[in-house]
Amino acid sequence: MSSFVEILHISTLIMMIVASFLAVFFRKLLPSVVALAVASLLLALEFYILHAPDVAIAEASIGAGLTMAIFIFAIRGTR
Amino acid sequence: MKEMSRIVKTVTNFVYGFIVIFGFYIIAHGHLTPGGGFQGGAVVGSAFALLLVSYGSLNSGKFLKKDIFSLFENFGLILFIVLGFSGLGITFFYNFLANSGGWFGDAAVIGVNPGDMNTGGVIPLMNIAVGLEVLSAFGVIVLTMASGAEFTKKKERS
Numbered sequence: 001m002s003s004f005v006e007i008l009h010i011s012t013l014i015m016m017i018v019a020s021f022l023a024v025f026f027r028k029l030l031p032s033v034v035a036l037a038v039a040s041l042l043l044a045l046e047f048y049i050l051h052a053p054d055v056a057i058a059e060a061s062i063g064a065g066l067t068m069a070i071f072i073f074a075i076r077g078t079r
Numbered sequence: 080m081k082e083m084s085r086i087v088k089t090v091t092n093f094v095y096g097f098i099v100i101f102g103f104y105i106i107a108h109g110h111l112t113p114g115g116g117f118q119g120g121a122v123v124g125s126a127f128a129l130l131l132v133s134y135g136s137l138n139s140g141k142f143l144k145k146d147i148f149s150l151f152e153n154f155g156l157i158l159f160i161v162l163g164f165s166g167l168g169i170t171f172f173y174n175f176l177a178n179s180g181g182w183f184g185d186a187a188v189i190g191v192n193p194g195d196m197n198t199g200g201v202i203p204l205m206n207i208a209v210g211l212e213v214l215s216a217f218g219v220i221v222l223t224m225a226s227g228a229e230f231t232k233k234k235e236r237s
Contacts, residue, residue: 053113057105058121065125066217069132070224076081077228078235 008049016042029075037068082135091133098126102214109206110199116209123210124217136225145222148215155212162201162208176200 019039026032040063047056082088105112106119130139166173177200178186185197 054115054118057114057118061118061121061125066121066128066221069125069128069221072132073224073228077231 005049009046012042012046012049016046030072033068033071033075036071037064040064040067082138083133087133091129095126095130098129099123102126103210106206106210107203108194108196109210110202111194111196116206117213119206120210120213121217123214124221127218128221131221131225136222136229143218143222145219148218148222151215152212152219155208155210155215159205159208159212162205166201174200174202176204 016039019035019042023032023035023039026035041060044056044060044064047053047059102119102121102123104119105114105122106116109115109119127143131143163172166175168175176182176184177198178184179200183197183199183201183203185195187198188195
């Protein structure tokens, strides 16, 4: 049981690193913002695995919802 | 600002009501389950952001108005500070409704139980006040950012 939780932790962190790398790597702006939101959503999943559902709800709604909306407004404003 | 494609708008039509109901569920069950006023208000605010991103600021101006959000924000803050001052007979923020038998006044059950909504005293009312304030503050933030993007675009055109 403990090893399953450890595998879940490590795979979530690896996927977070991959998503953050993709956010830097993409040339277009909208896929980069979506990759940043995916990284934030995986951070919320990591908080939930660490037994903090309270922080997970706040992180998922602010980091993945509101920040992405504001970035999309900024991209629409520059084009 | 322009609206997005038809796929995004259809998914928004399906999902929007569920997100709003889930946010109000988190606010109303704040004293029993994880989450509270801030988290539920943030969920409802992200639903407003979704509506504004997918439909554009011109089409959703009928549903999201900055004046009504500002009014709700002031109402939430005034309700919170009135509830704080109401317990001033003993101390500031005294829980004067707990175990009184009236509103949210049942005694808390000890042990494993499904959860009684009618407990907690003044805590659910404060959760509702904070939720109303955070919800409308996020609506104001999103509307201000959208109008700022519109203004920048118009300035670069000319």
